[in-house]
Amino acid sequence: xxxxxxxxxxxIHLELxxxxxxxxxxxxxxxxxxxxxxICEICTGQPGVLPVLNKQAxxxxxxxxxxxxxxxxxxSEFARKNYFYPDLPKNYQISQYEYPLGEQGIFYLVRENLxxxxxxxxxxxxxxxxxxxxxxxxxxxxxxxxxxxxIEIVTEPDLRSAEEVEIFAEEFVLLIRHLGISSADAEKxxxxxxxxxxxxxGESLGTKVEIKNINKIKSLVEAVKYEIERQxxxxxxxxxxVQETRGYDENKKITFSQRWKEEAEDYxxxxxxxxxxxxxxxxxxxxxxxxxxxxxxxxxxxxxxxxDYKFSQILVLEKERVYFFxxxxxxxxxxxxxxxxxxxxxxxxxxxxxxxFLEKYGLEIKRENITPHExxxxxxxxxxxxxxxxxxxxxxxxxxxxxMRVEDVIKEKEMISDAEVLDKIIEEVIKEFPQSVEDxxxxxxxxxxxxxxxxxxxxxxxAEPNLTRQIILEKISHAN
Ligand code: ZN
Ligand code: MN
Numbered sequence: 001x002x003x004x005x006x007x008x009x010x011x012i013h014l015e016l017x018x019x020x021x022x023x024x025x026x027x028x029x030x031x032x033x034x035x036x037x038x039i040c041e042i043c044t045g046q047p048g049v050l051p052v053l054n055k056q057a058x059x060x061x062x063x064x065x066x067x068x069x070x071x072x073x074x075x076s077e078f079a080r081k082n083y084f085y086p087d088l089p090k091n092y093q094i095s096q097y098e099y100p101l102g103e104q105g106i107f108y109l110v111r112e113n114l115x116x117x118x119x120x121x122x123x124x125x126x127x128x129x130x131x132x133x134x135x136x137x138x139x140x141x142x143x144x145x146x147x148x149x150x151i152e153i154v155t156e157p158d159l160r161s162a163e164e165v166e167i168f169a170e171e172f173v174l175l176i177r178h179l180g181i182s183s184a185d186a187e188k189x190x191x192x193x194x195x196x197x198x199x200x201x202g203e204s205l206g207t208k209v210e211i212k213n214i215n216k217i218k219s220l221v222e223a224v225k226y227e228i229e230r231q232x233x234x235x236x237x238x239x240x241x242v243q244e245t246r247g248y249d250e251n252k253k254i255t256f257s258q259r260w261k262e263e264a265e266d267y268x269x270x271x272x273x274x275x276x277x278x279x280x281x282x283x284x285x286x287x288x289x290x291x292x293x294x295x296x297x298x299x300x301x302x303x304x305x306x307x308d309y310k311f312s313q314i315l316v317l318e319k320e321r322v323y324f325f326x327x328x329x330x331x332x333x334x335x336x337x338x339x340x341x342x343x344x345x346x347x348x349x350x351x352x353x354x355x356x357f358l359e360k361y362g363l364e365i366k367r368e369n370i371t372p373h374e375x376x377x378x379x380x381x382x383x384x385x386x387x388x389x390x391x392x393x394x395x396x397x398x399x400x401x402x403x404m405r406v407e408d409v410i411k412e413k414e415m416i417s418d419a420e421v422l423d424k425i426i427e428e429v430i431k432e433f434p435q436s437v438e439d440x441x442x443x444x445x446x447x448x449x450x451x452x453x454x455x456x457x458x459x460x461x462x463a464e465p466n467l468t469r470q471i472i473l474e475k476i477s478h479a480n
């Protein structure tokens with residue numbers, strides 16, 4: 001039998017971090033814990049009310065469509081998706097169906113041993129539902145989430161393993177955070193996953209099974225892994241895969257059949273009569289956010305600077321790290337006029353020290369504390385032997401914490417390599433310790449180290465060691 005290859009597609013629901021809900025002015029506040037605080041006639045589906053579209057949500061969705069290189073439908077349409085469920089007070093969800101906001105996108109997965117293009121079928125805007133809360137023998141509904149803006153993202157079945165699913169989810173969350181349109185915190189339900197999995201030889205698709213309602217990336221990966229194994233076993237036994245919807249049990253780590261939902265899946269979509277077509281106008285284009293995806297950043301950094309993906313993976317964890325790295329490099333190249341050495345120096349100090357200190361103190365990069373120029377200047381002085389690597393690290397640490405300006409650390413710690421200044425200090429030391437001078441003349445090497453030590457003491461360790469040694473030797477031989 002030919003090898004069975006998994007074909008996996010994802011459907012993602014992403015809650016947007018707008019100030020207000022999608023069709024009313026209620027607060028969109030995921031932190032609100034008291035039920036039914038942020039609700040009104042519109043988001044609880046009272047008769048006779050009219051939805052008004054939130055422009056910010058459209059700007060966010062359009063920004064995502066652009067990041068995913070999608071064909072944007074500049075005129076799209078809202079539709080009613082009809083179904084009955086207690087958390088859906090109108091008995092329909094306002095969504096997009098035939099004309100989504102974006103179609104035919106691409107998303108690059110880039111990791112140490114992976115460069116892969118995943119096709120995105122569509123993204124569209126829709127409203128979230130409320131939440132059913134269950135208490136023993138009764139249930140209550142909380143409508144705080146009802147009407148919160150969502151983007152639904154549907155990929156083509158281009159993923160080939162649970163590992164690729166994990167990478168997709170992680171990289172997608174990074175993109176969302178770079179865009180700043182949502183925290184995409186899976187634990188808080190801000191990003192929710194569904195996966196469709198089929199197995200077949202070559203490029204063909206098998207019978208598709210959908211796994212619904214997964215709230216953690218870890219569970220998504222486990223569910224897909226389990227489903228691949230389950231289907232493989234069935235096929236090898238010669239059994240048929242049933243096209244169905246399955247749930248995932250996080251405790252037992254298995255998927256289970258939920259076929260009842262499959263039969264109910266006739267949503268009787270029709271165009272939403274209460275909303276005009278959604279037009280992407282100049283204002284939306286002007287206010288949109290334009291970013292490179294993490295994968296594109298990594299590919300570019302490799303091409304421009306030869307950075308390997310292991311290194312750039314640490315940079316893309318935060319957008320500001322990428323900006324800061326590139327700006328510091330450009331400043332350093334201006335100072336050093338040696339592009340290769342500049343890159344080498346910055347690589348040496350960026351991850352272990354700069355990011356290391358940020359992570360140690362749980363801080364973000366704050367330009368009011370340290371700027372790319374200051375960082376570059378530090379590395380420049382280091383390259384000119386004006387300061388030691390110990391001072392570079394100290395200045396970075398104090399700068400990052402906002403405790404001291406980099407320049408002040410340097411002023412305090414800069415090595416004294418001015419021969420005239422050193423000359424005076426050494427003169428003093430020689431006068432103070434004539435016995436040591438004599439000892440050295442008698443061949444006691446240790447006496448020279450002692451004298452150097454005394455110069456270090458007077459300069460608080462800032463005397464340039466080689467020059468100090470040289471001047472002491474000169475003076476002693478002259479005295480002779
Ligand atoms: Zn409302
Ligand atoms: Mn949906």
